[in-house]
Amino acid sequence: MAQNDTVTRILDAAEVLFAEQGFAETSLRTITAKAGVNLAAVNYHFGSKKALIQAVFARFLGPFYKLIEVSLDMHEKQHPDSVLSIEDILKFVARAMANVTEGDRNRLAIFMRLLGLAYNQGQGHLRKFLQTEYRTLYRRVMALIARATPELQPVERYWRFHFMLGAAAFTLSSMEHLRAIVEHDFNTKCTEEEVVGYLLPFLAAGIRAK
Amino acid sequence: MAQNDTVTRILDAAEVLFAEQGFAETSLRTITAKAGVNLAAVNYHFGSKKALIQAVFARFLGPFYKLIEVSLDMHEKQHPDSVLSIEDILKFVARAMANVTEGDRNRLAIFMRLLGLAYNQGQGHLRKFLQTEYRTLYRRVMALIARATPELQPVERYWRFHFMLGAAAFTLSSMEHLRAIVEHDFNTKCTEEEVVGYLLPFLAAGIRAK
DNA sequence: TGTACATCAGTGAACGCGCGTTCACTGATGTAC
DNA sequence: TGTACATCAGTGAACGCGCGTTCACTGATGTAC
Numbered sequence: 001m002a003q004n005d006t007v008t009r010i011l012d013a014a015e016v017l018f019a020e021q022g023f024a025e026t027s028l029r030t031i032t033a034k035a036g037v038n039l040a041a042v043n044y045h046f047g048s049k050k051a052l053i054q055a056v057f058a059r060f061l062g063p064f065y066k067l068i069e070v071s072l073d074m075h076e077k078q079h080p081d082s083v084l085s086i087e088d089i090l091k092f093v094a095r096a097m098a099n100v101t102e103g104d105r106n107r108l109a110i111f112m113r114l115l116g117l118a119y120n121q122g123q124g125h126l127r128k129f130l131q132t133e134y135r136t137l138y139r140r141v142m143a144l145i146a147r148a149t150p151e152l153q154p155v156e157r158y159w160r161f162h163f164m165l166g167a168a169a170f171t172l173s174s175m176e177h178l179r180a181i182v183e184h185d186f187n188t189k190c191t192e193e194e195v196v197g198y199l200l201p202f203l204a205a206g207i208r209a210k
Numbered sequence: 211m212a213q214n215d216t217v218t219r220i221l222d223a224a225e226v227l228f229a230e231q232g233f234a235e236t237s238l239r240t241i242t243a244k245a246g247v248n249l250a251a252v253n254y255h256f257g258s259k260k261a262l263i264q265a266v267f268a269r270f271l272g273p274f275y276k277l278i279e280v281s282l283d284m285h286e287k288q289h290p291d292s293v294l295s296i297e298d299i300l301k302f303v304a305r306a307m308a309n310v311t312e313g314d315r316n317r318l319a320i321f322m323r324l325l326g327l328a329y330n331q332g333q334g335h336l337r338k339f340l341q342t343e344y345r346t347l348y349r350r351v352m353a354l355i356a357r358a359t360p361e362l363q364p365v366e367r368y369w370r371f372h373f374m375l376g377a378a379a380f381t382l383s384s385m386e387h388l389r390a391i392v393e394h395d396f397n398t399k400c401t402e403e404e405v406v407g408y409l410l411p412f413l414a415a416g417i418r419a420k
Numbered sequence: 421t422g423t424a425c426a427t428c429a430g431t432g433a434a435c436g437c438g439c440g441t442t443c444a445c446t447g448a449t450g451t452a453c
Numbered sequence: 454t455g456t457a458c459a460t461c462a463g464t465g466a467a468c469g470c471g472c473g474t475t476c477a478c479t480g481a482t483g484t485a486c
Contacts, residue, residue, distance in 0.1 A: 006462075024234035027439065038464050043441060045462085116326075116380075127387075155396050159381075159408045162388055166380025167373040167416070170326075177337075178372055186365050198369045205419030206377070206412040216429075237472065248431050253474060255429085 007045050009035040015056050019110040022117055023053055054129050057118070060100065060111050061133055068096035068137065072144075086148045086204045089141065094196055108192055112172035149207060157207075164203045171199060217255050219245040225266050229320040232327055233263055264339050267328070270310065270321050271343055278306035278347065282354075296358045296414045299351065304406055318402055322382035359417060367417075374413045381409065 013035035017026045028049055032039045046052040071092055075084075084092075101107035118126040142161065149157060171178065172195075179190050223245035227236045238259060242249045256262040281302055285294075294302075311317035328336040352371065359367055381388065382405075389400050 022232075022234065024232065028441090029439080039440095040442085040464065040466095041462085044464095049440065155392060155398055155400070156408055158392060158396070159388075159400075159405060160412055162381055162384075163377040163409060163412045166384075167377040170376025170380050171369075171372055174372075174376075178369075182365060182368060186368070188365055190365070190369075195369060198366055199373060201419045202370055202373045202416040206416035209411045209415030238474090239472080249473095250431065250433095250475085251429085254431095259473065 006035075006037050006041055009037055010042060010045065010052070011056055011059055014052055015059075015107075015110055015114070018053070018056060018117070019113040028052075050125060053126065057114065057126070057129065058133075060114070061130075064096055064100045065133070065137055067099055068092060069140075071096060072140065083147050084144055086145065086207055087200065089144050089148060090200050090203060093141070094200065098196075109172060109175045112169055112175070116169045116173040145207070152207075160207045160209075164207060167203060167206075168199060171195070216245075216247050216251055219247055220252060220255065220262070221266055221269055224262055225269075225317075225320055225324075228263070228266060228327070229323040238262075260335060263336065267324065267336070267339065268343075270324070271340075274306055274310040274321075275343070275347055277309055278302060279350075281306060282350065293357050294354055296355065296417055297410065299354050299358060300410050300413060303351070304410065308406075319382060319385045322379055322385070326379045326383040355417070362417075370417045370419075374417060377413060377416075378409060381405070 010031060014026070014031045017031055017034060020026075028042050029039060031052075032042060042049070042052055046055055075082075075092075097108060097111070101111055115130075118130055145161060146152075146154075146157060152160070175192065175195060179195070182188060182190050220241065224236070224241045227241055227244060230236075238252050239249060241262075242252060252259070252262055256265055285292075285302075307318060307321070311321055328340060355371060356362075356364075356367060362370070385402065385405060389405070392398060392400050
């Protein structure tokens with residue numbers, strides 16, 4: 001078994017189990033059993049459980065980060081003086097996310113669950129890790145939003161941005177669960193795309209309130 | 211030490227520690243040390259750690275549940291035919307929450323953090339517990355929202371309701387952390403009331419989008 | 421009023437268990453001479 | 454081409470630790486006769 005294979009199998013298993021159960025609730029024994037690798041392999045390849053958690057995130061964030069940067073770069077090159085609307089900005093983010101999780105429909109929900117968990121659980125190392133990884137992108141997106149909502153005070157814009165983030169993170173991370181309720185209560189199935197289709201107008205209207 | 215005292219001390223300590231660290235990350239030894247009671251007292255009074263977690267929730271949910279029911283009852287009695295606007299409904303909920311956590315400014319954040327954790331962590335027993343406890347209230351609030359937004363399709367209304375829930379839960383649960391960033395980035399302090407003052411218009415605009 | 425018993429909050433110490441981590445080791449592959 | 458050595462992915466078993474839980478016990482209070 002090539003190194004690449006074992007590492008990937010561990011990351012795949014950990015990603016799913018973390019999202020299903022949380023970080024503390026998932027043991028290395030469960031992960032390695034699901035991955036079909038030796039228990040000691042996690043510490044051999046990653047050094048610790050903490051480092052494994054960060055590696056699971058890095059595998060999502062890296063491509064997402066690059067994709068959105070590249071697509072923003074491209075747009076700015078093609079339309080140097082255009083001011084993006086909130087809807088445009090949200091579409092850029094949504095498209096990058098869809099592309100990163102493409103191929104496996106479940107990964108979007110997993111990604112958001114992990115994000116939600118990271119914010120609420122094990123506070124320390126993960127939040128710091130995310131903040132340093134995200135800082136440049138965060139500033140860039142914030143600057144775009146500021147240009148799209150010149151009427152807002154900075155502090156109010158900051159809060160509204162986090163209201164959007166919260167609505168998105170909470171909903172997408174509980175997507176599976178919420179969709180089951182929809183199916184039960186309304187006899188309708190919702191695809192991820194449809195939910196995102198509902199979400200974006202909500203967010204755009206919210207940030208433009210009043 | 212009267213029974214009441216020990217039980218209360220355990221609940222007080224557990225409430226804070228759970229919100230700070232999560233459920234799995236908080237040991238009974240930490241809780242009982244903070245509460246100044248014997249380790250075995252938790253299992254003596256509550257039976258298990260799981261039951262303690264549910265008791266922590268029940269102490270919040272019970273009063274909150276009753277308060278909002280009573281205030282809605284009162285309003286319907288005084289204005290039998292009035293149709294509440296979204297803003298009115300949100301104000302009812304916000305006021306009940308403020309009253310329940312009154313006396314200790316921190317408890318609102320703790321309450322929301324616990325809610326967020328319950329949704330994301332330890333999936334099983336807590337989500338079920340919340341759903342059975344909340345069902346009647348959930349249906350009543352949903353019916354009010356439906357009357358306030360007759361133009362929405364049921365499925366879209368369902369989703370928008372959960373977008374609101376997500377924005378509120380995520381933001382209020384990370385309130386402490388987000389307020390620290392505001393203070394650092396904008397040199398401004400935000401009270402909980404101000405944040406809720408920002409939040410409600412955002413939610414109302416979101417659910418009325420398009 | 422006094423004695424025997426029941427109840428119950430609270431305790432201290434121990435239990436077994438599953439956890440993350442460590443370590444000595446194997447075996448395959450690559451490299452130097 | 455052959456030999457000696459280095460590297461490194463992967464392994465199996467064990468380590469110590471902290472966890473939730475259990476249990477026999479104490480001591481205060483209430484109750485029955």
